[in-house]
Amino acid sequence: MAPLLEISDLRTEIRLREGVVHAVDGVSFSVEPGETLGIVGESGCGKTMTALTIMNLLPTGGHIAGGSIKLDGQEIQNLSEDKMRSIRGNDIGMIFQDPLTSLNPTMTIGKQIAEAVSLHREVSKDQAMDRAAEVLDLVGIPRVRERIKDYPHQFSGGMRQRVMIAMALACEPKLLIADEPTTALDVTIQKQILELIDDLRLRLGMSVILVTHDLGVIAGRADRVAVMYAGKIAEITDTETLFARPRHPYTEALFQALPDKAADAGERLYSIPGLPPDLVNPPKGCRFAARCRYVTDRCRDEEPALAGEVAGHEFRCFYPVGPSERAQTSRLTQYSQSTPEPELAGPRIGEELLRVDNLVKNFPVTKGAVLQRRVGWLSAVADVSFSIAKGETFGLVGESGCGKTTIGRLVVGLETVTSGTISFDGKDLAKSSARQYRKERRNIQLMFQDSYASLDPRMRAGTLLREPLVIQHIGSRREQTQQVAEMLDKVGLPRSAAERYPHEFSGGQRQRLGFARALMLSPQLIVADEPVSALDVSIQAQVLNMMKDLQHDLGLTYMFISHDLGVVRYLSDRIGVMYLGKLIEVGPAEEVYLRPAHPYTKGLLDSAPLADPEVEKAKVTEGVTGELPSAIHPPSGCRFRTRCPRAQEICVSVEPPMLPFAGEGHMAACHFPLESPIGSAIPSATQAGTPY
């Protein structure tokens, strides 16, 4: 069968002030009818540009410099804007990352979809509206006839993405391009959306190009995968082969940088050193040469071609890793044997450092601009208790809006508690005087999520790092400068960094700087709020390794807040799972991951995509259905009951207490847990025979 889409030697250039960016540089691939092709890579590698080039939706200054795009045998790269318009939306549909900005807020969703239909089809208004209702029903919007008259803001993020998909599908395109369709969504919603795309692909017989940075998403959904690096395809093959036998060192390094895999083996993450090359002046030889551990002089001078040993597996490398598909020696194993990563000593867990008891935080919900009437309370944190021991890492996971960030802010004192106590080293923080409190602050420091927003753009890095010392009156000016220099060494930045402004650093370097600032006061506890969620996998690995090393060297205690289960598992000794302001399960990391007791924890774990096609494709569980209820009117009894497959009447009326489970300190709050609790008559899942 002829491929639906055939791209050969595609080159896209973008003219910028400082020169021409070769965003897509000789990319060739094809998409068969009914197939899902995944395009993965880190940010700036040209994957989105490839998608936009196919649609001919390049930003200003962008143009196709060469190559061809054939859709159904017809070349489309030189079509006039008029003709291209009839292809866009009609033959090729596209879903963007952010469903909120892609929808017009002043039009009802029904009208927006109907508009897309009437652009390409000769239909009456009513027919177009009927079609809109039909596709909305197809993507699983409940009560379509009522909701078709709603505006985008009346939908949740996940629902909006469904609307976007409906719009892309309205004209039954042959090809759907999904550009990071789930990056802005929570894992449970991500699973729902990915399943929807998969299901629609089968039912409508279309092809899908799935562009993402997430190897886990690719593993479960794509038939074939193209790994992109610096505007070129580094490796392309079917999903199983790529994950089982990657040949390009970049692909291999990406896998080794993933925290999910390292957590199993308890080993250190492999971090790709350095940064991707500048695409204005790309390096002469292999683009990956500067960061490759197997690099030779040949790689720097000569560019390897995209070729393979067997059909269907091509890569761009002179010295491919892994066993040759013609059966040769394995260099990968040799490498890992010759340089074993240093074994990290286990955490020296000591006495209790932080204790949180019955913590409650409500935010008032107000109405009116002048006279702010309080119309209700938003229950952000509801009766949460846990403790963190010295030297351990406590991971706090949950979807957005579950209250994990609020807990972090309460602990560092950026918010005041509504009720409950936070005691640090045995002392109740709320009871100390204002002056004393400011002094005690130094023991608990916060590492912000967005390092760009948390570093004053008008201050040099040196001044920024010195500021905490100045505030706490520690040392003379010279001592402070000396301390800054030492801290820069510790976090792996050059000392000259002190003279630079925040915007001159790369994302990973800024995160190191943010961490350095948190460390300046030699705190005992660091609250890290999503410190790596904005970083690429390879940079994320660098930062995580640094955090682990410094924890070991300085005896730090971490409270690590993240939505990424893989990252939390890699770093944490103990984990707390939150849902809608409640801590629903807490326990040792391995215990919680392997034997979750709460149905939500299980659902969350099932939803998180793993970079393993076999595991991912074998998953049959539903994850978590539905969406997060409002925290202004939280459900009575168990807050999870509205989405829980095991909910019964008792869950509506009685709030489940924390019950102990096997494994030290493993507790969960559920009436019908998946494991049997210790010393309790409550039947476990297997005993009750409830299918889950």
Added chain:
Amino acid sequence: MAMVPHLDPGGMLIAEAPPESPAGGQIQAKPRSLLRRGWEVFAENKLALVGLGFIIFILLFSFVGPLIYKTQQVSVTTSNAYCTPSGQHLLGCDELGYDIVGRLMVGGQSSLEVGLAAAFVSCLFGSIYGAASGFAGGIVDSILMRIVDAMLSIPFIFLLIILAVLIHPSPLTLIGFIAITYWPGPARLVRGETLSLRTREYVQAVKVAGGRGSRAILRHVMPNAIGVIIVQATFAVADSILILSGLGFLGFGIPLPSTDWGSMLSNGLNYMEDGYWWLIYPAGIMIILTVVAFNFVGDALRDAFETRLQRR
């Protein structure tokens, strides 16, 4: 430290690798001061450079010009009344025999003086007022902002005319009038900026380190708001010159023997039907060019203070 290539992460990305390469990699951007970067962004806007050039020209023209191009601008010379442009009087004379070029210089002096001073006073007061309102928040903020709302609800030209009728106009009183009517604008703007800066993470970071609010305001909020204030001040100069011209046009400008461009324009309009074009166009063109020049510079300054643009 030995330079072993494959142990040198990140350092290989730049041509000359320094002796030690930290794990975080080198910083690729060239070190440049913020001012330098700001100037680079500013200089990219060619219109702004033209505007800046024109402002410098107009300043020299008004204040240095009279030393070179000497004219009689104090007493009336009736014999020269309405003389046409010639070698002696480049742009002719007005009805009182004042040389128009010299008149433009005198008018420029007062227009610029009043414009700059009024902009300075109104922006200074407005910024402090707005910043205080934004920091204080709550009830104080509400009260202060309602006062601003009340000020803004008075039609300003109307107010100015009443004030100008009640008090004899002089450069000083005009500066006062314009500043009084203009300050609510900057006040609102700075308050908005303060409100948004107050919640920035880097201001919170001061709190986490145990710092006081005053430190956050002085070290972080103010330096970041200064850009907005300077840009606003630039526009305020243009607006003040325009307001002064408006007042002059309505007959409430700087009194004789001094003048301002607005008064010149108003005066010239009496002779619109008589073909004395040199009484109308020069003053009008001066007003337009100066206001446009300040607006161009203001636009470019706004870009220059935007650090996100400097990053590229």
